[in-house]
Amino acid sequence: MKSESNSQHIGKAMQHELKQTLGTWQLWGIAVGLVISGEYFGWSYGWATAGTLGFVITAIFIAAMYTTFIFSFTELTTSTPHAGGPFAYARQAFGPTGGYLAGAATLVEFVFAPPAIALAIGAYLHVQFPGLEPKHAAMGAYLVFMALNIVGVQIAAAFELCVTLLAIFELLVFMGVVSPGFRWSNFTTGGWSGANTFTMGSFHGMFAAIPFAIWFFLAIEGVAMAAEEAKNPKRSIPIAYVTGILTLVVLAIGVMVFAGAAGDWTKLANINDPLPQAMKFIVGEHSGWMHMLVWLGLFGLVASFHGIILGYSRQIFALARAGYLPEWLSKVHPRFKTPHRAVLAGGAVGIAAIYSDELIQFGGQTLTANIVTMSVFGAIVMYIISMLSLFKLRRTAPNMERPFRAPLFPFFPAFALVAAVICLATMVYFNFLVAIVFAIFLALGYVYFLLTRNQRDAAPSDVLLEE
Template identity: 25%
Template sequence: METETKNYSDTTSVWRRKPMYLYEQDMKKSELKRVLGKWSLTAIGIGAIIGGGIFVLTGTAAHYHAGPALALSFVIAGIGCIFAALCYAEFAAMLPVEGSAYAYAYGTIGELFAWAIGWGLILEYAMGAMTVAVSWSGYFNKLVHLFGFDIPFWLRNDPVSAAKYAADNGLAAPGFSINLPAFIIVWLVTSVLVRGIKEAAGANNVIVLLKVAAVLFVIVVGVFAVVPANWQPFIPAPEMIQGETGAPHSAYGWGGIVSGASAIFFAYIGFDAVSTQAGEAINPRKDIPFAIVTSLLVCTVLYIAVSLVLTGMINYKDIVGDALKAPVAAAFEKAGKPWAVFIITAAATAGLVSVMLVMMLGQTRIFLGMAKDGLLPKFFSNIHPTLKTPYKSTILVGLVVSIVAAFTPISILGDMTSFGTLFAFAMVCLAVLLLRRSDPGRERPFRAPALFVIAPLGIIINFYLIVNLSEIAQLAALGWLLVGLVVYFIYGRRHSNLNDL
């Protein structure tokens, strides 16, 4: 122990690593309640994965990227996820602490690298929560419309979208507009998270059951509406089409399949969120790996099935590409099954709530891990004395997410979330590989099989998918990482707990 402490305290390098014994101390001193079993953790993973991918991004990816071959996009993304998931599972079993990939990198690669991952995870979860909040608003507006009530357009759109809506419909531009449903749902989720993890997990479990039932409903009912001709050609020839932002871009063919895989990677951050709950798991060394792998496998199979049904029901060019127009529900409407629209819309409206819940939950636990290490202010690690939740950071996250979701048109946030996810996945694969070499004798309750094949393939696939994201998203995400470096050198490095070793 003394030798380990000396080795770490002798350096002021940005590559200094957090000693493993400090992780063990963190686990013993944790004030969080350990109330999550393996099925609650699995439900958290499924709760995050199912939602954005099936109810929001399937339409976008099919229409703008892959066509019927969207199923192959999910296969590619799923393979990349499996490699990363096995690496996550090995680390989560060794280091069952909050912080996810950030914590793993801090103990193996170094502080600056860990900071970059943590900052990227903040981008991933914050952007993801904002995107889903706006998508939820779209489904909620469709739901109330089905019951004969329409929310005024200036109360359901951000200022830019409201102005566009007014222009398209010959209306006067409103003096004020806000996406009120998105704003309200974020605060409802925030209130649940502040109350406690047990309450949040209980609500999530109920929603996940409803959501899985709805997805199975989509598959079973949709199969009978499939017209095999809609799958021809399964991989459409490459062509230039008008993208989501209005600018032309190349779609379909192999390039479209890969770009589709990059775009829908946003949907796979659920199992990553499972690892952020290690501090609240009853038996994290066994249950976290189980939940990570199980939630990923279940959801990947469901994704592939839904994508085949969706592209088989109607022609891929007729699929709604706008996430705000409820693509899956719209497909059933066009396929002549309007009665199914009620069920799907209601399930999606409820289901997207659990996605927001898990994303905001993961966000606050990343903050908690970084604040405990001194890289962020102690404000983010304050635990409520009775509720045992990081209530201050939860409220702050709710404030930021609700304001951005209410007033900002969101078109590239999905891609930016994918950037943060892919970056974190690749770094976890690298970190677990390095630790196997540098500390092969360490106890590993779960060992990723064939690691020296799996980890390199995970790195390659995830970086390949990053390259295939939109250029705007790449530049915006890189800009975010540069801002993070400034914050690290101004605050994080100077206040790191490792300075006191």
């Protein structure tokens, strides 16, 4: 009987196993690809509130937060290479409730980021095909890339690496093409929230722009959710994270400065395609360079869109496997060994968000801006819980294997934690309605969490968290 029970347990566990196939380059491609759409759109909304110079200060502060966060977060990822990522770390540190909070926040981040990117894909395609409704194009992107994610992680990761390299190449081409028109005066005119001199009101704009500076780097932590599919996570993930964040910081600074210096930057604020519009200043609307940018610019959006689908599906998978979501969402495809049901579930929520103008377009913000802000709320809460988990595990599990240790501990994680708290406080102040909606999501999820304790008790034991 005991042997039969063990066989059943092994068989059930195999239904929840992911395939280890990813190498260092592929993980780097995922790290950069997850984020690189942030260089193509979203950040220019920050210009609308902070101006170019004010937004530079905000972006530098956020870049420092992300750099210290990633160096600290890598310690957690390599110590516990788990598809749940932040959910797993918080559960180890603070028990089931901590796991719920981190998992729910991560889920909001990764489920709400793709619809914003899909809408940007639709906007880029609309430039080439004016008769194509951007929302329909966004839904089409979901269908295509959900299918690619289901077919297999090896194929998905290889595709991600290719489009990421093409996206980086395109950003370098953009900077090269607009460089003949580079005028520093274009960038600095009205650079303090529309004024030419710094005023106390500039502080207001700089803090209000925080969500859009975060968009430059949002979701890089999603590599943690591919950890169970990495061949050697304890070696490859630190390399992917460190080189990834350095790549993104350089690209973010370059794109922002070159776009703003190309012409009247005020025409680039509050739009989903700032790079093609910036290039128009230099080469005109009908230039071949312009059409090349639109087409190749899609690679950056596709890289992030495709990568974040991989991220949200692994988060849903891990939460379901642990009993925090319905168990059927944790099943992997018998042939492709991918969490196909989790891919489809997250996609359904994203497509619904795309078509929910009346529900999501409020507070004077565009649909895309509100979706971006909602995603950022999830990210910031998760960053706070992750850094608290790092401090807690350093104290309660001093003998845990740590292949990578956070440098300059405790200063790096402390800076990341304090910066994240500042970001959360300012975001609540400037985006109160979105904060209320986010809090409602967490509250409803917590009710479900309380009602499903038996479901978690019946879930398969998580060997990765027991080792």
